[in-house]
Amino acid sequence: MATEAEIVRRIERIKVDLAHLGDLRPGSLSLQYNVCGNPNCRCKADPPQKHGPYYQLNYFRHGRSRTGLVHPEHLAQVRSQIQNYQKLKLLLDQWIDASIELDRLRRLGNPPAPRSRRTT
Numbered sequence: 001m002a003t004e005a006e007i008v009r010r011i012e013r014i015k016v017d018l019a020h021l022g023d024l025r026p027g028s029l030s031l032q033y034n035v036c037g038n039p040n041c042r043c044k045a046d047p048p049q050k051h052g053p054y055y056q057l058n059y060f061r062h063g064r065s066r067t068g069l070v071h072p073e074h075l076a077q078v079r080s081q082i083q084n085y086q087k088l089k090l091l092l093d094q095w096i097d098a099s100i101e102l103d104r105l106r107r108l109g110n111p112p113a114p115r116s117r118r119t120t
């Protein structure tokens with residue numbers, strides 16, 4: 001079992017990692033192929049040659065699901081932003097788990113006085 005000092009050090013490392021995260025972008029990328037409105041276009045041929053691929057970003061923000069097209073030129077940037085966001089969520093989870101573990105350890109080390117009615 002980890003000691004209190006070990007968990008405190010783990011949390012400090014998580015904070016350093018958080019401080020060095022780059023730009024963030026929630027969501028995931030998918031490839032899209034489209035059909036246009038021109039009846040004589042190759043996308044209506046048999047077999048159809050649809051337009052694309054286009055990179056579409058799907059994400060959920062402020063209670064709404066959203067999509068946006070990503071220009072191929074910005075693809076690497078957006079991918080790295082998505083990775084940073086995933087790392088943010090992972091680090092937050094680790095911080096929360098470590099905090100709960102730390103709190104439990106501290107309570108074990110400082111049990112409330114037997115007759116105390118205080119619950120905090």
Ligand SMILES: [Zn+2]
Pocket residue numbers: 035036037038041042043044051
């Ligand atoms: Zn077309």
